[in-house]
Amino acid sequence: MCRIIAIANQKGGVGKSSTSINLAASLAVLEKKTLLIDADPQSNTTSSFPVSDNEDCTFTIDLYNYEKNSIRPFKTETPNLSFIPTNINLANLEIQEKNYFGTHHELKHSIEDIKNEYDYIIIDCGPSLNFITTSFLCIANSLLIPVQCEFYALSGLFKLFNVFKTIRDNYNRNLDIEGVLITMYDKRLAFSNVIVEEIKNHFKTLVFSTIIVRNITISEAQSHRKTVIDYDASSKGALNYLALATEIIDNNKNDEMSNDSLGKNLNEILDDAKKESDLSTIFDKLPINKERKSANYFSKNYEKLIGLSKKDINSIFSESYNDYYSDIWVFRLNERMSYFKKNYLYIYFTEDKVEKYELTVFRKRDII
Ligand SMILES: Nc1ncnc2c1ncn2[C@@H]1O[C@H](COP(=O)(O)OP(=O)(O)OP(=O)(O)O)[C@@H](O)[C@H]1O
Ligand SMILES: [Mg+2]
Structure with missing residues (x-):
């Protein structure tokens, strides 16, 4: 059959x-x-x-x-x-x-x-x-x-x-x-x-x-x-x-x-x-470096990331566990949760350049 x-x-x-x-x-x-x-x-x-x-x-x-x-x-x-x-x-x-x-x-x-x-x-x-x-x-x-x-x-x-x-x-x-x-x-x-x-x-x-x-x-x-x-x-x-x-x-x-x-x-x-x-639990299991100093440096002005390459982003966020081939990367930020709960940073690449970023709570963002 x-x-x-x-x-x-x-x-x-x-x-x-x-x-x-x-x-x-x-x-x-x-x-x-x-x-x-x-x-x-x-x-x-x-x-x-x-x-x-x-x-x-x-x-x-x-x-x-x-x-x-x-x-x-x-x-x-x-x-x-x-x-x-x-x-x-x-x-x-x-x-x-x-x-x-x-x-x-x-x-x-x-x-x-x-x-x-x-x-x-x-x-x-x-x-x-x-x-x-x-x-x-x-x-x-x-x-x-x-x-x-x-x-x-x-x-x-x-x-x-x-x-x-x-x-x-x-x-x-x-x-x-x-x-x-x-x-x-x-x-x-x-x-x-x-x-x-x-x-x-x-x-x-x-x-x-x-x-x-x-x-x-x-x-x-x-x-x-x-x-x-x-x-x-x-x-x-x-x-x-x-x-x-x-x-x-x-x-x-x-x-x-x-x-x-x-x-x-x-x-x-x-x-x-x-x-x-609610896939937020996946991030808790990831071996993400909790002492990511330079990420905080950017926390007040993420605009500075626009235009940077994947290589640049890798060096800024001292350890990255993102898939190098993917065009969407995510980092969990270790800054204190603000009023807006911006505890995840999404970086979107187009042709190896950061096109835009988003600060958000994973849970809210991923409802499709
Ligand atoms: N296992 C793999 N290892 C390496 N490259 C892969 C693998 N599977 C797919 N690719 C490559 O990834 C790209 C996307 O794969 P593919 O075209 O099969 O996806 P798709 O789901 O059919 O895409 P679309 O939604 O556009 O139809 C292609 O360039 C393909 O050669
Ligand atoms: Mg196809």
């Missing part, structure tokens, strides 16, 4: 496309007939394959105009892996659709036509909970949520779970959570394990045992228009995605994944997701 897995998280850059491409390739290498669908008008996944704009194959937009027996996916060089690419026409569809829940019938018929040819269909959704994403959730068996190992890992997930619940209650009663996947884990960063622990506390058995490490081979492979398996099968990235594919195959061995086997029911998940509005 075919399992249709939609990979979604409305947050950008968390590893949805990388996971879609490399999970699909890994399933194919493990001899599962797999179809990958690019459901993001940004077409990042499509750029990972040698497909031209006028390729003689079905594009994702065509799935919304059902025509019996007309679907012809692109055959990739990886055995067992077929692909439905996207093009800019998908973005036009997005603009036309106003009331998007429940208008997925043509898509459903299209997928029904082909699903028996595959063991797995993997869908790469874009960074938004728009018509395209929701329509694919209406026809999927499960949702896989990549979560980047960073401070704001859980923010916004409540919204995603709410959409999940609306779709499950109204349009697709069998929609499951395939799992929460931690991506871009970097063991060199002191806070990584704290964040992993926090994600596991929240989502418990929903979190995959496999964690995807930050591995440059994953992005290199994409720039060579290859899957990480084809590019360097011995790399950490390839091994991680093969492990994820194995875990998913194992989880699905008893075809029927009931809620019980997920370890939690939906209400519990939603309750947990609500807690994301």
Whole structure:
């Protein structure tokens, strides 16, 4: 039986496309007939394959105009892996659709036509909970949520779970959570394990045992228009995605994944997701230097930080446990809480320069 897995998280850059491409390739290498669908008008996944704009194959937009027996996916060089690419026409569809829940019938018929040819269909959704994403959730068996190992890992997930619940209650009663996947884990960063622990506390058995490490081979492979398996099968990235594919195959061995086997029911998940509005505890566990003198120097005039580089900020705040690659950094200030309770400093970077800052209480700021 075919399992249709939609990979979604409305947050950008968390590893949805990388996971879609490399999970699909890994399933194919493990001899599962797999179809990958690019459901993001940004077409990042499509750029990972040698497909031209006028390729003689079905594009994702065509799935919304059902025509019996007309679907012809692109055959990739990886055995067992077929692909439905996207093009800019998908973005036009997005603009036309106003009331998007429940208008997925043509898509459903299209997928029904082909699903028996595959063991797995993997869908790469874009960074938004728009018509395209929701329509694919209406026809999927499960949702896989990549979560980047960073401070704001859980923010916004409540919204995603709410959409999940609306779709499950109204349009697709069998929609499951395939799992929460931690991506871009970097063991060199002191806070990584704290964040992993926090994600596991929240989502418990929903979190995959496999964690995807930050591995440059994953992005290199994409720039060579290859899957990480084809590019360097011995790399950490390839091994991680093969492990994820194995875990998913194992989880699905008893075809029927009931809620019980997920370890939690939906209400519990939603309750947990609500807690994301209070992630302040994560900071208490972080090994942040409490004697940060120069931070106080700036406390009266944070404007001085504008325009500084990440390197500058690192040297000012003598110890930084922020992810160097992230564009949002946060510091807990050791000054006495003022009337305004400004006990956290957020620094936002654009192209390695501080663009703006915010002084705030974490708890209030993160309610989405
Ligand atoms: N494990 C990893 N190690 C190193 N780089 C990674 C890893 N996963 C993803 N990347 C890189 O991070 C960037 C964002 O990843 P990706 O495109 O997969 O995210 P996304 O969630 O699909 O983004 P979007 O929301 O824009 O669709 C890409 O440049 C990708 O190559
Ligand atoms: Mg993407």
